[in-house]
Structure formats: C-alpha cells, structure tokens
Amino acid sequence: xxxxxxxLRESHVLLGHGSGGKMSAELVQxxxxxxxxxPVLAALNDQAVVTVEGARLAFTTDSFVVSPPFFPGGDIGxxxxxxxxxxxxxxxxxPICLSASFIVEEGFPVADLRRVAQSMxxxxxxxxxxxxxxDTKVVExxxxxxxxxxxxxxxxxxxxxxxxxxxxQPGDLILCSGTVGDHGVAIxxxxxxxxxxxxxESDSAALGGLVEAxxxxxxxxxxxxxxPTRGGVAASLNEWAMxxxxxxxxxxxxxxxxxxxRAVCELLGIDxxxxxxxxxxxxxxxxxxxxxxxxxxxxxxxxxxAAVVGEVRAGEAGTVFLRTQVGGTRPLEYPSGEQLPRxx
Amino acid sequence: xxxxxxxxxSDYARGLAAAxxxxxxxxxxxxxxxxxxxxxxxxxxKYAVDTFLPENVRLIHGPGCPVCVTPRxxxxxxxxxxxRPGVILASFxxxxxxxGDKGSLLQARARGAxxxxxxxxxxxxxxxxxxxxxxxxxxxxxxxxTAPTHAMAVLRAQREGIRNFFLLTNLVTMPPAVRAxxxxxxxxxxxxxxxxxxxxxxxxxxxxxxxxxxRRPVVVSGFEPLDLLQSVLMVLRQxxxxxxxxxxxxxxxxxxxGNPIARQRIDQVFEPVTVEWRGLGMLPMSGLRLRxxxxxxxxxxxxxxxxxxxxxxxxxxECGSILRGAKAPWECRVFGTxxxxxxxxxxxxVSPEGxxxxxxxxxxxxxxxx
Numbered sequence: 001x002x003x004x005x006x007x008l009r010e011s012h013v014l015l016g017h018g019s020g021g022k023m024s025a026e027l028v029q030x031x032x033x034x035x036x037x038x039p040v041l042a043a044l045n046d047q048a049v050v051t052v053e054g055a056r057l058a059f060t061t062d063s064f065v066v067s068p069p070f071f072p073g074g075d076i077g078x079x080x081x082x083x084x085x086x087x088x089x090x091x092x093x094x095p096i097c098l099s100a101s102f103i104v105e106e107g108f109p110v111a112d113l114r115r116v117a118q119s120m121x122x123x124x125x126x127x128x129x130x131x132x133x134x135d136t137k138v139v140e141x142x143x144x145x146x147x148x149x150x151x152x153x154x155x156x157x158x159x160x161x162x163x164x165x166x167x168x169q170p171g172d173l174i175l176c177s178g179t180v181g182d183h184g185v186a187i188x189x190x191x192x193x194x195x196x197x198x199x200x201e202s203d204s205a206a207l208g209g210l211v212e213a214x215x216x217x218x219x220x221x222x223x224x225x226x227x228p229t230r231g232g233v234a235a236s237l238n239e240w241a242m243x244x245x246x247x248x249x250x251x252x253x254x255x256x257x258x259x260x261x262r263a264v265c266e267l268l269g270i271d272x273x274x275x276x277x278x279x280x281x282x283x284x285x286x287x288x289x290x291x292x293x294x295x296x297x298x299x300x301x302x303x304x305x306a307a308v309v310g311e312v313r314a315g316e317a318g319t320v321f322l323r324t325q326v327g328g329t330r331p332l333e334y335p336s337g338e339q340l341p342r343x344x
Numbered sequence: 345x346x347x348x349x350x351x352x353x354s355d356y357a358r359g360l361a362a363a364x365x366x367x368x369x370x371x372x373x374x375x376x377x378x379x380x381x382x383x384x385x386x387x388x389x390k391y392a393v394d395t396f397l398p399e400n401v402r403l404i405h406g407p408g409c410p411v412c413v414t415p416r417x418x419x420x421x422x423x424x425x426x427x428r429p430g431v432i433l434a435s436f437x438x439x440x441x442x443x444g445d446k447g448s449l450l451q452a453r454a455r456g457a458x459x460x461x462x463x464x465x466x467x468x469x470x471x472x473x474x475x476x477x478x479x480x481x482x483x484x485x486x487x488x489x490t491a492p493t494h495a496m497a498v499l500r501a502q503r504e505g506i507r508n509f510f511l512l513t514n515l516v517t518m519p520p521a522v523r524a525x526x527x528x529x530x531x532x533x534x535x536x537x538x539x540x541x542x543x544x545x546x547x548x549x550x551x552x553x554x555x556x557x558x559r560r561p562v563v564v565s566g567f568e569p570l571d572l573l574q575s576v577l578m579v580l581r582q583x584x585x586x587x588x589x590x591x592x593x594x595x596x597x598x599x600x601x602g603n604p605i606a607r608q609r610i611d612q613v614f615e616p617v618t619v620e621w622r623g624l625g626m627l628p629m630s631g632l633r634l635r636x637x638x639x640x641x642x643x644x645x646x647x648x649x650x651x652x653x654x655x656x657x658x659x660x661x662e663c664g665s666i667l668r669g670a671k672a673p674w675e676c677r678v679f680g681t682x683x684x685x686x687x688x689x690x691x692x693x694v695s696p697e698g699x700x701x702x703x704x705x706x707x708x709x710x711x712x713x714x
Contacts, residue, residue: 006684006686006687009687010451010454012451012454012455013454014450014451014454015450016450016686022686023686026686192463262348266348268463269696324352324390324391324392324569325349325352325354325391326352326353326354326357326391326392326393326569326570327354327357327358327396328357328391328392328393328395328396328569329392329395330389330390330391330392330395330706331705331706333705333706336684336685336686
C-alpha cells in the first residue's frame with residue numbers, strides 16, 4: 001500500500017520532492033515524464049540505453065548539492081564523478097567519458113574549487129574515465145550555496161549484456177556489497193557535531209571494478225544491479241518490487257551495518273535502510289550463481305563485507321518485507337518526505 | 345551492540361511470546377491494553393511486536409504522540425508567526441509537517457517563511473544567539489520527557505540575557521489525559537503500558553490513581569521489543585490474578601520517585617494550565633505554560649496574534665477517535681487514501697509515533713503476504 005504513487009498535490013516544490021523517495025517519484029511522474037515522454041525515459045532506470053548504429057550507449061546525469069562540500073571520506077567532487085560512473089556501471093556499461101558543469105556562488109574560495117577539481121581528477125582516473133567537456137556558471141552571492149556540480153556520463157554496454165529490473169524473477173537472491181548507510185551518516189554526523197573515536201567516513205567509490213568481477217563470476221545469472229543512493233536500500237528495493245511486480249523479503253540481521261552507523265541511526269531515530277550510500281550496490285542474482293558471485297565480491301576491496309540480504313518471491317506484487325532482528329515481519333516502506341536534504 | 349542486541353534477541357522474544365500465550369489462555373475474556381506513549385506505538389510496529397501476541401490480547405494506541413495531540417489551532421498560530429516579518433520559527437521536524445488550516449509549516453517555508461528544523465530547544469536558542477536582529481520562536485511541544493530541556497533553554501536564555509528567544513508552548517502532561525480516557529464512556533480498556541521516558545522524569549506516583557481509583561494495572565515499559573513483550577506479560581499476570589498495581593518494567597531507567605532535579609527545573613520555569621488536546625478537548629491543568637517571571641519569552645503573551653483560535657479537525661479526519669483509542673487507524677475513512685504521510689490530513693499520519701503513520705508504514709494487514 002505505501003508504495004503506490006499519488007498525483008502531485010502541492011502547489012510549491014517542497015524539500016521532500018528531492019528526497020529520492022516517493023515524493024521525488026511523484027514529482028517526476030507528474031511534471032517531467034508527461035513533458036518529455038518517450039520509451040527510453042519511461043523505463044526510469046539509473047541510465048538510459050540508446051542504440052546507435054548497432055552499439056548500445058548508456059547515458060546518465062546527476063547533480064550534486066551536498067552540504068558541507070568537504071566531509072570525511074570524500075567531497076562533492078569525487079561524489080560527482082563516482083555517482084555518475086556508478087549509474088553507468090550498475091547497468092553493465094563500461095564508462096567512456098564524463099562532462100562536468102559547475103554552478104559557483106560568488107565568493108567561493110578558489111583554493112576550495114581547485115581542491116574539488118583535483119579530487120574529481122583523481123576519482124576519474126581511479127574509475128578509468130576522463131572528464132572531456134564542461135561548463136562554469138557563477139551566480140551572485142545567495143543565489144546558490146557554495147558549489148553545485150552536475151555531471152553526465154556516457155558508456156558502452158558490451159554485446160550480450162542485459163541487466164535491468166525486467167530480468168528480476170522470483171527465486172533471485174538479493175546481494176548487498178557492503179555496509180549500508182555510511183555516506184548519509186557521515187554527512188549527518190558532521191552536521192550534528194557527533195564525534196567518534198574514528199570518524200564515520202563516506203563510502204564514496206566507483207563500482208566499475210566490482211561490477212566487472214561480479215559479471216565475470218556470475219555472467220547472465222546476474223539479473224539487475226542498483227546503487228542505493230538517496231532513499232537508500234529501502235527505496236531501491238521498493239522500486240524493483242514495483243517495477244517487476246514481485247515481492248522482496250529482506251533479512252534485517254543479514255544487512256551489513258557498521259556499529260557507529262547503527263548507533264547514530266538509533267540516536268537520531270532514522271532507519272539505515274533509508275540512508276544514502278555512494279559506493280555500494282545491490283544485485284538480484286539467480287540462486288545457482290549466488291555463491292560464486294558472492295565469493296568474487298568478497299575478494300574485491302569494495303565487496304569484502306558483501307552478503308545475501310534477501311530474496312525475490314512471487315508474493316503480493318510490489319511489496320517489500322523486512323524480517324526484523326527480533327523475529328517479526330513488517331513492510332519495508334518506500335521512504336517518503338524530507339529525509340535528509342542535500343546528502344549528495 | 346550493547347543495549348540494542350540483547351533487547352532484540354529473537355530467542356528471548358519467542359520465549360516471552362510463549363509465556364504470553366500461556367498466560368493469555370487463563371484470561372476469562374479478550375483484553376485491551378493501551379500503550380500510552382507514542383514511542384511504544386512506533387516500536388510495536390517497527391519491530392512487529394503485535395505479531396507475537398495471541399488473538400485475545402489487543403494493543404490500543406493512546407494519546408502519547410506529542411505532535412498528534414497538538415491542536416490545529418496551535419499549528420495555525422505557529423504558521424501565522426512564521427509569516428511575521430523578522431521571525432524565525434523553529435521546531436522539531438515532525439511538527440513542520442502537520443497541516444493547520446492553511447497547509448503546514450514546511451509549505452509555509454516553501455512560500456517564503458523562515459522555518460527551521462532543529463533537534464532541541466537549545467539549538468533554537470543558538471539560532472537566537474546567532475541572529476540577534478531576528479525574533480526566534482521555538483514551537484515547543486512534548487510531554488514530561490522534553491519539558492526539562494525546554495526549561496533549561498529558558499533558564500539559559502534568562503541567564504545570558506537573550507531577548508529575542510520565545511517559546512510557543514504546547515507542552516502537556518500525561519496523567520490528566522489518562523484520566524480523561526478512563527472517564528470516557530466509549531472505551532473499554534483493561535490495562536495500560538505506561539510511558540517509560542515520561543516516568544523517568546515524573547516518577548510513577550502520578551499514575552497511582554489508575555490502579556487505586558480505576559482498578560487498572562499499569563506497567564511502565566521500555567522501548568525495545570523485549571521490553572514491550574515483558575510488559576505485556578506483566579500486565580497479563582496482574583489481570584489473571586485480578587490485581588491492579590503500578591509496576592516498573594523499565595527498571596534500568598525509571599524510579600518510582602522519578603528525577604527530582606529535572607522536576608524542580610520544570611516547576612521553576614512552568615506552571616500548570618488548562619489546554620486543548622486534539623481528540624480529547626480541553627483538559628484541566630494538563631499543560632505547562634511559562635511562569636509570569638518568564639512572560640517576556642512567552643509567544644502567546646508577546647505576539648497577540650499567536651493566541652490560538654480553536655480550529656475544528658477536518659470532517660473526514662478521525663484523529664480524535666484514534667487518539668482516544670476508540671478507533672483503529674484503518675477504521676478511518678481517509679486512512680491511506682486521501683490521508684498519507686506525504687499529504688496528511690490529520691496529525692496522526694505525520695509523526696512516526698502517530699498511530700496512523702506507524703500503521704501505514706509498518707501495518708500488519710500487509711504482513712499476511714510474507
């Protein structure tokens with residue numbers, strides 16, 4: 001029930017419309033889809049795949065408004081590169097190149113801009129892509145907050161690869177590549193002045209290497225992948241369940257979670273499954289390859305804590321359930337409303 | 345993790361559930377237990393505690409969600425203040441989502457009002473320090489649990505001579521609401537699960553009348569799933585034996601005498617006052633307002649336009665019946681259709697402690713599928 005989208009009722013945009021959950025989906029469905037309608041967009045995947053003279057090009061874009069722009073484990077620059085790279089690679093695409101556009105507020109320190117640019121260069125190099133075009137706009141003080149970055153990316157989907165929600169089927173196992181909620185909680189802790197002996201770091205990372213290792217081990221048995229950014233694991237799984245008409249059941253105790261992240265979430269009353277990740281992926285894989293894929297993930301530095309966290313069932317279509325640690329079962333809701341503004 | 349994992353162990357939960365079933369078999373008739381605290385309502389749904397209970401033991405959700413019991417007139421007053429030039433209106437996140445007669449504080453912010461989300465009244469006080477040329481109004485809601493923090497903010501503002509910090513209060517105390525519920529005729533309740541954190545401040549003596557005058561057991565409970573299951577078991581044992589006592593399950597935090605220092609701070613800053621509760625109406629001496637020596641921080645006295653009008657709840661909304669425990673969320677005609685967490689009509693659909701929002705998110709009707 002809580003997954004169903006409703007028509008947009010608000011007369012003005014609210015922060016919740018940028019949360020990555022249900023309100024965001026309602027805004028997109030009510031405003032952008034009708035205006036731009038075409039079959040490629042309507043698939044609403046992380047990346048659009050268009051066929052050009054026989055080659056399948058993957059294309060994606062993402063904006064970054066994170067506040068503050070520098071945080072433990074990363075900054076707005078590496079986030080902007082890794083986020084767009086990840087949107088390509090979870091569709092099975094090999095990234096080719098990126099664009100980067102900057103909206104800078106008057107008065108932003110050039111030293112900080114340089115630091116961001118260097119971070120982007122390092123992230124691009126690590127991901128094996130180049131930033132080949134860009135744009136810069138400066139707006140008067142107060143018209144933006146510091147620095148906003150938009151990146152776009154183009155990749156090539158190798159012949160024979162077909163990843164996406166359309167391939168998810170009952171019986172598939174859901175794999176999670178590592179601890180959830182690290183990025184969102186790192187930003188939140190910083191904003192709330194929560195101190196730990198070891199600071200919680202963002203997990204910002206490019207996932208291309210991990211994806212290729214998984215595909216080498218699991219081949220066609222890997223049906224779909226997502227990077228659970230805004231809205232977290234809960235949003236990604238609900239979107240899968242709705243798109244495929246399946247039911248997904250998740251085991252709370254199996255979800256990798258750092259103690260510090262869990263502590264902050266308990267303290268602030270938030271669910272780590274709703275919190276943004278920037279270097280993790282979820283995969284729906286056929287049960288016969290799950291063990292091999294999991295083993296491949298665990299040998300990769302970005303997948304050491306990978307785990308099977310749930311399964312796809314033929315039950316009530318479009319629903320996600322959580323088996324709680326204490327042994328009850330309840331719906332895992334599609335996050336809605338203003339969760340954590342400007343988390344990425 | 346300490347204090348989390350040991351209170352969520354599934355083997356213990358199964359053991360408690362078995363003991364509850366055994367005790368419940370001795371009951372002469374089905375029983376209805378009201379959990380008074382919204383935190384309990386949230387935990388019950390979040391951990392699916394109700395799915396451990398047998399058919400003849402039903403949990404009824406009480407008036408313990410501070411956002412939910414705040415009447416619409418107060419929300420309208422906060423929105424009117426937020427639109428006043430020079431005012432920064434601060435409150436807890438959930439309060440910003442509650443609709444008044446003209447939208448919510450979040451919608452007021454989207455239309456240009458300066459509305460800030462804070463985690464504590466002390467954060468609002470900090471806003472006042474940082475913005476000496478603005479009037480910072482904190483929309484203060486809550487039960488005994490948060491009253492000491494509000495008192496601290498007022499005392500600090502006084503000590504530092506901060507002149508631009510104000511409270512729009514909707515602070516309430518639980519015992520008068522419990523009496524009102526017990527006096528209402530529409531409801532048959534057999535026992536109460538008492539509010540753990542409110543009792544950590546107030547102690548359990550203010551709940552003695554429930555056992556003595558109304559012959560209903562009260563078990564003051566913690567918030568983890570095992571706490572709640574153990575509390576249900578303690579309630580059932582009293583009911584089976586025909587007892588009515590105030591017991592403390594949440595012994596790691598609650599003492600019968602409560603926290604005298606915190607109560608002294610509350611008494612120093614606030615005085616009891618008759619206030620309106622959504623769903624329960626005007627309840628005598630059930631609220632807290634600033635004492636005369638702090639009147640210069642009282643938004644009701646400083647900004648005459650903040651004085652609440654009484655606003656009726658929308659006709660379709662049944663928050664009132666739900667807050668009294670007379671109706672379950674799914675019995676409301678607009679539940680989940682016209683009223684959702686994204687577009688709430690009533691306050692019970694806003695806060696995660698509200699019965700409707702908790703049920704909408706984690707509701708048990710959907711559990712059958714899993």
